[in-house]
């Protein structure tokens with residue numbers, strides 16, 4: 001299994017002047033952030049969060065996702081603390097980090113942006129909103145139908161960047177070939193019900209770009225009260241991409257390829273060790289070559305200086 005096509009459509013909607021949604025669509029990482037705060041603070045908060053998430057560096061799993069969301073939180077919180085105009089700003093953050101080799105997605109979630117999965121003919125909401133309305137539904141004081149269009153539906157109970165650290169929901173889901181994953185801001189889900197989301201996605205032939213466009217159009221047709229962002233990606237059959245090779249170690253005392261080979265045990269780990277240490281050996285050679293070039297340059301400079309006197 002591997003990630004197939006992916007696409008994002010982000011739209012200001014029909015009522016707002018600014019788009020406070022930000023996103024990351026960099027397979028294997030997909031994320032959405034819906035900012036809040038006065039003036040331009042919401043835009044700044046969501047972009048600070050996605051900038052932090054873009055530094056994922058190839059790690060996988062729930063711990064990596066939790067770490068990324070905490071880094072996003074720290075970035076937004078620092079900025080808010082330093083700028084009185086940005087005080088109280090925050091953002092939702094929902095992250096999907098795909099590990100195609102393991103056949104899983106690690107999810108990290110804070111706020112009311114949502115992740116959905118379409119598998120077969122079924123739509124499943126993977127995340128649970130951290131919102132006042134969701135709490136009222138959970139406690140039985142509101143029915144799911146009453147929640148739709150509730151005047152306080154945009155009040156969230158958890159946000160990234162409003163406190164020094166944040167409570168992140170993390171969990172793992174299993175991939176299957178043919179899955180279509182959606183990430184969306186509340187500008188979609190406040191305007192378009194789950195049944196319509198599923199119907200439009202199926203009518204769009206599950207093609208990520210067509211699905212994302214169709215859903216944003218649907219939210220705008222329904223009024224476009226808020227910014228609308230939809231990320232869609234598919235899982236297809238095929239070999240997952242190879243993991244990137246570890247960068248060579250450039251320390252001057254790194255073992256040479258010959259020494260490394262001599263101290264290798266036999267078997268599977270020996271092969272893996274040799275791949276890594278081959279890089280270290282190449283780094284050592286590059287280091288030696290650079291030292292020779294520097295020494296020659298210094299000698300030339302010395303000769304030029306002594307001739308000039």
Ligand code: CA
Pocket residue numbers: 034185186187226227
């Ligand atoms: Ca929003």
